[in-house]
Amino acid sequence: QSALTQxxxxxxxxxxxxxxxxxxxxxxxxxxxxVSWYQYHPGKTPKVLIYGVSKRPSGISSRFxxxxxxxTASLTISGLQAEDEADYYCCSYAGNYVVFGGGTKLTVL
Amino acid sequence: QVxxxxxxxxxxxxxETLSLTCAVYGGSFSGYFWSWIRQPPGKGLEWIAKVSQGAxxxxxxxxKSRVAMSVDTSKKQFSLTLSSxxxxxxxxxxxxxxxxNHWYVDxxxxxxxxxxxx
Numbered sequence: 001q002s003a004l005t006q007x008x009x010x011x012x013x014x015x016x017x018x019x020x021x022x023x024x025x026x027x028x029x030x031x032x033x034x035v036s037w038y039q040y041h042p043g044k045t046p047k048v049l050i051y052g053v054s055k056r057p058s059g060i061s062s063r064f065x066x067x068x069x070x071x072t073a074s075l076t077i078s079g080l081q082a083e084d085e086a087d088y089y090c091c092s093y094a095g096n097y098v099v100f101g102g103g104t105k106l107t108v109l
Numbered sequence: 110q111v112x113x114x115x116x117x118x119x120x121x122x123x124x125e126t127l128s129l130t131c132a133v134y135g136g137s138f139s140g141y142f143w144s145w146i147r148q149p150p151g152k153g154l155e156w157i158a159k160v161s162q163g164a165x166x167x168x169x170x171x172x173k174s175r176v177a178m179s180v181d182t183s184k185k186q187f188s189l190t191l192s193s194x195x196x197x198x199x200x201x202x203x204x205x206x207x208x209x210n211h212w213y214v215d216x217x218x219x220x221x222x223x224x225x226x227x
Contacts, residue, residue, distance in 0.1 A: 003153065003155075034211065034212045034213075036211075036212070036213035036214075038154075038214075040154075045203065045217035045218075045219065045220065046154070046214070046217060048213050048214060048215060051208075051211050051212075051213040052211055052213075057215070089153060089154050091154075091156075091213070093212040096167040097156065097159075097167050097168065097169055097170065098144075098156040098159075098212065099156065100146075100153055100154040100155060100156060101153065102152075102153040103153040103154070
């Protein structure tokens with residue numbers, strides 16, 4: 001199994017929207033609606049932003065949204081804020097195991 | 110509030126066995142999967158394994174030959190062993206709680222830095 005493919009970096013200005021893609025295969029994203037997204041600030045533990053492709057856990061801002069089409073999932077962050085600068089990881093169930101993306105570094109300009 | 114407290118040796122020599130344990134405080138041990146996830150320096154997250162309360166385990170296929178997980182329900186603890194470590198196993202290791210059905214991590218341990226060096 002290979003890691004899910006994410007862009008290494010994305011950037012945006014405060015107030016703008018950005019989208020991070022996550023490409024898998026028909027063995028993971030393409031079959032299971034069990035994609036999650038995590039925000040990771042260095043020195044802290046990851047925090048889940050999205051689960052089940054598009055669901056937000058309690059307490060997560062509506063500025064974060066998720067979607068999926070075919071073998072690709074996406075995370076959109078609207079109204080970028082300085083504190084959104086972090087690493088973002090997608091994750092998918094792949095049939096009794098889990099595969100992560102390589103991570104995307106978001107820079108808020 | 111559920112907390113995961115993890116511990117284990119932080120410095121290993123090549124070919125030794127990594128051993129980590131995670132204890133669950135403030136919440137139920139049943140009804141969840143329990144996992145180990147790692148992050149090598151400068152790299153992304155990698156899922157290692159998960160175990161259920163009933164000790165049914167699943168492993169990352171790329172690590173399966175070297176990995177084992179176990180549970181001690183009475184102590185609300187779960188453990189990871191990784192044999193024949195090499196420098197490539199150097200990473201921060203996290204224990205984590207995974208929600209049934211949704212397969213996402215909602216609680217993380219603080220992480221243990223494991224370095225493999227001769």
